[in-house]
Amino acid sequence: MRVGTTAIVYLLAAISTCADTIVLKNGRRIVASNITQDAEHVSYETPAGRMSIPKSIVARIERDDLSYSPAARPAIQADLSTPAVEPVRGYEEVARLAVHDDAIDFAYIAKLEIEARSGRAEAAARAAAAHYVAAQFLVGKGDSDAAIDHYRQALMFAPNDVGLLLNLAVLDLRQSKFSAALEPLEHARRVAPDSGPVAAAIAKLMGWAYYGSNKTDRAIEEWKRSDEIHPDAEVEKAIEKAERDKSEEESYREGETAHFALKYYGGAAPELARGILHALEDDFRDIESQLDYTPPDQISVILYTEQAFADITQAPGWAGALNDGRLRIPVQGLSSVTPELAHVLKHELTHSFITQKSHGHAPTWLQEGVAQWMEGRRCSSVAGYLMESVAQGSAPSLASLEGPWMSLPTNLVAFAYPWSLAVVESVIQTGGVADISRLLDRIASGISTEAALRETLRSDYADLEQQTIAYLKREYLR
Secondary structure, eight states: OOEEEEEEOOOOBOOOEEOEEEEETTSOEEEEEEEEEOSSEEEEEETTEEEEEEGGGEEEEEOOOOEEOOOOOOOOOSOOEEEEEOOOTTHHHHHHHHEETTEEOHHHHHHHHHHHTTOOHHHHHHHHHHHHHHHHHHHHHTBHHHHHHHHHHHHHHSTTOHHHHHHHHHHHHHTTOHHHHHHHHHHHHHHSOSSSHHHHHHHHHHHHHHHHTTOHHHHHHHHHHHHHHSOOHHHHHHHHHHHHHHHHHTTOEEEEOSSEEEEEOTTSOHHHHHHHHHHHHHHHHHHHHHHTOOOSSOEEEEEEOHHHHHHHHOOOTTOSOEESSEEEEEOTTOSSOOHHHHHHHHHHHHHHHHHHHTTTOOOHHHHHHHHHHHHTOOSTTTHHHHHHHHHTTOOOOSGGGSSOOTTSOHHHHHHHHHHHHHHHHHHHHHHOHHHHHHHHHHHTTTOOHHHHHHHHHSOOHHHHHHHHHHHHHHHHOO
16 A cells, blocks of 8 residues: 545544453454344444454453443644555455445455465555555544554554554544654654655654644654645644744743643742642542543643733633643742632643543533533522523523634623533533533544434433523522
8 A cells, every 4th residue: 555645534432331352263352342142143332333243253252341441532633634545456345345334344354364464465455455444434433442453453464554654643643642643653754755745744743742742842843844845834833832832931840740741930839830730630530530531641731920821822811721732820929729729720631631532522611511510610609690691591502602712702701601510510410420421422423512412411402401491490599
């Protein structure tokens, strides 16, 4: 297989469920749930839907009580794209036989793998192509872990295929596995030409990997390399933003824990930095438990003066902190973690979890509602105000609160925050935090928020708004 033109990379899904493992005779393992078998087939459920394979290729089924969590999240908001994998000779036939009837034909792929072991280059290319087709199918279905597995299987037969390497790297980046993404990218750089669109794509993706790893200098270096080869407005914007960060942070001190990489301006007390890291670690464990999700890489935290925060983030005046993949928090004048700062820390950290768990698809109302709930806010003091606004017909719909709030008028933001909290409160009161976790997993597949609500909570926006009104009346206004 060869490298061709750029292609859109689909976002991936994450669905958690109880699972067992099907072990095939060729050594491959399929993590699945609800496994059943008859005389000829083994059938099972995955996030890609109900699938079946011939019983003749199954070695055994391993039963366990562990959770299957192919959860992933994209902290990166860039429009990542990669060179497509060009078809090998006979690709159409491989594609048709590898995936048909909305399912992967593992028996056919196993046959190609056996043929590939003959050592013939064409046979190896066909096996790699079959796994590529399976990976693309699973990407479309939202099963990121299984798609990554197929890309790795494809690379066993075509280890120097740059298209496969970059597709794998993109999936890692979409899950914020920045360190993992560097491995296929470095391999791609070794085997690809050092000029042209492919070289530019490699450098662009390496820039995102380094930026996500909090290595700003390396990120800028890679992005400049990419832009020199192939000018790109998105890369130029990333360079500008990263250079602002670098200029501001050059004199900053640093701190680190297992889950956080902290930078703070020189005037901040070291005791404050240590206190913030300690508070964040406590918050991490709590949010991790409640949302059933663990971010794979360290989360960057930057502590600013008030002026630096305003200059760097260019956030509106009502924004007390910002999370754009990094937690950006103004702390000027503080010497310890105050109750107010503790709320801000947990609020912003929740955004990191939600963004990554939902692959960046969570609507703003859900982001802000869950973040407020996690920090400990409740609607007791605002229920009357919310009900009055609803009665007057001045309450915006949830659909209108899906997008960014940065440009919203201040009076609308003042309603949007407590209303989002009220909606999330009503969901948690009805089905627990597990309902929020399941909703985020379903949203991660890229379907609309309202469709995810119907599938997970059996509610649309109108139902949810009425449920929230009933909850506020029952809980706070009796």
